[in-house]
Amino acid sequence: MSSLRTLVFYATPAHDCSYLPDREATTMFVDPRAHIDRKLYSQLTALGFRRSGSHYYRPHCEACNACIPVRLNVNEFRPDRNQRRVLKKNSDIECTLVPASFSEHYYRLYANYVEIRHKDGDMYPPSREQFISFLVEGSTDSWFLEMRKNGALVGLAAVDVLDDGLSAIYTVFDPALESRSLGTFAVLWQIEETKKREQPHLYLGYWIKECQKMNYKTRFKPMEALHDGQWRTLETE
Structure with missing residues (x-):
């Protein structure tokens, strides 16, 4: 069973931002092999993560903090x-x-x-x-x-x-x-x-x-x- 303490996170390479022109974005993902139950999902959401299908993510941009949960x-x-x-x-x-x-x-x-x-x-x-x-x-x-x-x-x-x-x-x-x-x-x-x-x-x-x-x-x-x-x-x- 996964927990916040055992989760592994990965960051994507910089890519074009979907929302702001002329900016690059980096996204942090939870290891897709982790088992995310409702309790852990709730904890991640309170920390600013979102779900897209089986992926749990949040922005992790080095020079920008425009995305606010x-x-x-x-x-x-x-x-x-x-x-x-x-x-x-x-x-x-x-x-x-x-x-x-x-x-x-x-x-x-x-x-x-x-x-x-x-x-x-x-x-x-x-x-x-x-x-x-x-x-x-x-x-x-x-x-x-x-x-x-x-x-x-x-x-x-x-x-x-x-x-x-x-x-x-x-x-x-x-x-x-x-x-x-x-x-x-x-x-x-x-x-x-x-x-x-x-x-x-x-x-x-x-x-x-x-x-x-x-x-x-x-x-x-x-x-x-x-x-x-x-x-x-x-x-x-």
């Missing part, structure tokens, strides 16, 4: 006017948690989302193998949040269960329904689910101040950021 204290969260509007707009969406798995239905939604919204990203072009390796493989206590309207699948969010809350991994939705803000809705649902489980935190991955695509994370307050091994309230103003 963030989480939300759900018990102190109060939705703002826009978030309340999103909840009202999506009151007809049926949400169900199901074990993470592959289905052609899920994949078609994922592929359509990537092809329309992320042609400039690392996930383009999408493939079934990519979907499985990113969202299905390596799951410890991993689930898909199905979002359905009149029975039709319109959104899918990958969610991991931790000892102290939930971890929001990734969300896709039908681009034709962009006006519904289903990405925001998925986070709001996960906040309420975390509260129901009587757990304190929803982990939202990394926030980069200079990356406009990540600005939505700071709309969930009070957001906490990991600095020098300590979680502190994130000041964004």
Whole structure:
């Protein structure tokens, strides 16, 4: 059984940063041969690690610390006017948690989302193998949040269960329904689910101040950021 004391870590060679132009990035990975149970995964997450399939990683850039791990204290969260509007707009969406798995239905939604919204990203072009390796493989206590309207699948969010809350991994939705803000809705649902489980935190991955695509994370307050091994309230103003 692996533990924090016995884990071995590896760093990748420098490569082009996926988020900031003209910068290089280095990523630290947990040895893929390690057995990661939910307790260890929760400890790694509290230290700023994320999961992508069977890989557990965190940025390890020598000259840059722009990627900041963030989480939300759900018990102190109060939705703002826009978030309340999103909840009202999506009151007809049926949400169900199901074990993470592959289905052609899920994949078609994922592929359509990537092809329309992320042609400039690392996930383009999408493939079934990519979907499985990113969202299905390596799951410890991993689930898909199905979002359905009149029975039709319109959104899918990958969610991991931790000892102290939930971890929001990734969300896709039908681009034709962009006006519904289903990405925001998925986070709001996960906040309420975390509260129901009587757990304190929803982990939202990394926030980069200079990356406009990540600005939505700071709309969930009070957001906490990991600095020098300590979680502190994130000041964004």
